[in-house]
Amino acid sequence: MDNLEIQAKSGSHFKPSVKLDADTGVCEIEGESYLEESSQFYQPIYDWLVEYTKTKKPLLFNFRLSYVNTSSSKHILYILRLLREYGEQGNDMQTNWYIESGDMDTEEDVEDYMIITGLDIKIIKI
Template identity: 30%
Template sequence: MEPLIINGTDDTPTISFDHNSGVCEISGKSLPEEVVNFYAPVIDWVEKYALKPKDSTVIKLKLFYFNSASQRYLLEVLNCFEKVKDKGSVSVEWHYHEDDDEMRESGKEYEDMVNIPFKFVSFQTIKN
């Protein structure tokens, strides 16, 4: 299975899903104008991956902003990953800036909505 790589823009996140490693990462900002068109190949890839996943799958979410339309599709992506649990382990790493309580809370809301274990990872901005 080929990896799914979508380069991020000012309005769309970077998508890096790799079947060989079992690591699937979404990072950046998510407010695409055509949210359905943007997330359709992501959902399609996850549905195919769920048929023959790695023994261990880690979903790394490193978003610093997403709009309400993206919020719905991120939930759909996570719901698709729930199917992986029948064939192996799956977990979410929710990365957020240590000062961004709102983003941490968003992760907690997703944790309550899906049946996947979450790990919360805070980070600091490094100043030069």
């Protein structure tokens, strides 16, 4: 299974960087997600995760998103639900969300994602 990497332009406020590593099971999504064509962006990430979860290998998903626009939110929820199911099936899965200290808006967003999806996300303030 191949790794998936999407490199955002430096300083981009619109497209996050993505690195999904099939060897280590460490997945990162970082930056700001202001996307008009959010389905087009998130579908390959979701598809990659569906394939990876078939391996039953450990999975660590680190979100470092400081802004998710309304159109991107539902795709984030699809990913979070998939992660929850993977964990519920007894697989080794951990989800972290890194938040800049003092960024209450993002912290509340992540808390809301937890309530909606039932996934336990570890909030790490940096």
